[in-house]
Amino acid sequence: MHNPPTRTLCAVFQRTAQEFPAKVALRTPDDSVAYTWAEYAEHVERIAEGLHALGVRRGHAVAIMMTNRPEFHLVDCAALHLGATPFSIYNTLAPEQITHLLDNAQSRVVICEEQFVEQVRKADANGRIDHLVCIDGRPAEAMTLDELEAQASTGFDFTATWQAVDPADVATIIYTSGTTGPSKGVELTHANLFAELDAMADVMRVGHDDRVVSYLPDAHVANRWGAHYTNIAQGMQITTLANAKELVATLPSVRPTFFGAVPQVWYKVKAGVEAAIAAEPSAAKRTLATWAIDTGTKVAWLRSEGTPVPLLLQVQHALADRLVLRTLRHRMGLDQVKVAASGAAAIAPDAMAFILGLGIPVCELWGMSETSCGVTINRPEAIRIGTVGTVVPGGTEISIADDGELLVRGPLVMRGYRNDPDRTAEALDSDGWMHTGDIATIDTDGYVTIVDRKKELIINAAGKNMSPANIENAVKLACPLIGSAIAIGDDRPYVVALLTLDPDACAAYATTADLDDPSPAALATDPGLHAVITAGIAEANSTLSRVEQIKKFAILPTVWEPGGDEITPTMKLRRKPIVERYSAEISALYG
DSSP states (O other), X not given: OOOOOSSSHHHHHHHHHHHOTTSEEEEOTTSSSEEEHHHHHHHHHHHHHHHHHTTOOTTOEEEEEOOSOHHHHHHHHHHHTTTOEEEEOOTTOOHXXXXXXXXXXXXXXXXXXXXXXXXXXXXXXXXOOSEEEESSOOOTTOEEHHHHHHOOOTTOOHHHHHHTOOTTSEXXXXXXXXXXXXXXXXXXXXXXXXXXXXXHTTTOOOOTTOEEEEXXXXXXXXXXXXXXXXXHHHOOEEEEOSOGGGHHHHHHHHOOSEEEEOHHHHHHHHHXXXXXXXXXXXXXXXXXXHHHHHHHHHHHHHHHHTOOOOHHHHHHHHHHIIIIIHHHHHHHTOTTOSEEEEOSSOOOHHHHHHHHHTTOOEXXXXXXXXXXXXXXXXOTTSXXXXXXXXXXXXSOEEEEOXXXXXXXXXXXXXXXXTTOHHHHHHHBOTTSOEEEEEEEEEOTTOOEEEEEEGGGOEEOTTOOEEOHHHHHHHHHHHOTTEEEEEEEOTTSSSEEEEEEEOHHHHHHHHHHTTOSOOOHHHHTTOHHHHHHHHHHHHHHHTTSOGGGSEEEEEXXXXXXXXXXXSBOTTSOBOHHHHHHHTHHHHHHHTX
């Protein structure tokens, strides 16, 4: 008798659903929508049969375009149970970008929210889509989710179908940000994703009593691993947040035990704490809070350096935690976090020390879509600030090429790029090494430090190599008013920067400065704000080598939105388009 594979996401979902049928698996912050594991499993079976009735079979791609909501998980998991390949589309993509994804994936079924129907229809000029399912409305010529669940498929055997899914089947396609040309479709198999879950298990010790907020896009590999697949495998409860701007307000009600964020979120946490302390009317309380955070930060640095914490500082730290730090964590809703993660880009070491100093156990990690997410991570008990930790267990290898590029080989590495053998061959060499495009170093203890993207290093007119990300992080850390920063200096005599303002920080500044118009466009020319930014640049420069220091800068009157022309949906800078679009402003800075 054939034994079905146990190392597939379908098999582990069925096990989790059987173990915790009455536990809530998926919910919205207000509990207006919530599914127990038993309900989750029932919907998965019905949706799987509905998709089967529409002609979806093993190996077929199913496109999903939604905000973060429970229905994403129902639909994605149902497709997995058919051996199909569900993939997510970033909500900010233009119709022509969506066309590229649908053509590359060869998807004939799209499941989306009503707000995205028009985008999807514009993208389908060639008539590829056979079926459009709308989960929250009834636009013309679209099927509702209820109607999909009501579809019967003659001869469909749900159990036999999911048990036939193989670990080598492609479980999802992660479309890269597209900083250099059209998005590449990263094919990740069930085996890849299981290898990632296994590799992270000793760091992310989570189970059915743990909670996570799903607010990063589900098209991003970090959210698929950190929320969706970890929920399936470990039973961790997901609270979905449709609008990421509501994160700060939502955290205190959820009190997540696992929390992942990009550096920009941690910078906002730091700025928020500092602003709250500055606004405290009592001088004594301000002094106490500042002392407590300084004490926590000192301890974080000592632990990072492997230096014993002196007994007196241990006592002071315990007091600081009891009097101040514990309260701060509680107010933020991060007091129950067992482990947190920072990834997708390098975080400034001083910001990391500050967050650790608050008592939030944040572990910086490194990985990419092509490696199923994390490849290296700092363990909570052995964090080295400024590094992305050591390689995860489970057979993954890392190495440094002669030119400094980080290479990865092993079970985490993708099957390849979807229908793109040429770019697959460029990324994966004949020995199985994935060429990551990141320049890195590995110390004698195996800790990895990422320098920057290989193609993004600045080489100035004197031939000096610099990391633009290092410069940009210093600027954003020193000045919370800045939303985006790009350092420019390739083949130039010195470094300049283009800056955009953060709308939330601008609103707070306008209130404090008693200004009528808080818009970034208005504030870009405000002398007072210009003085604050100038001071921030000076502070950032004090942490940089002379050659890295920003000599001139321009504050742009625009906001760069994720998924726009300047930054990707994952907040990475589109450097070449920025340099082309703002060539006049850059030329003026070198004039």
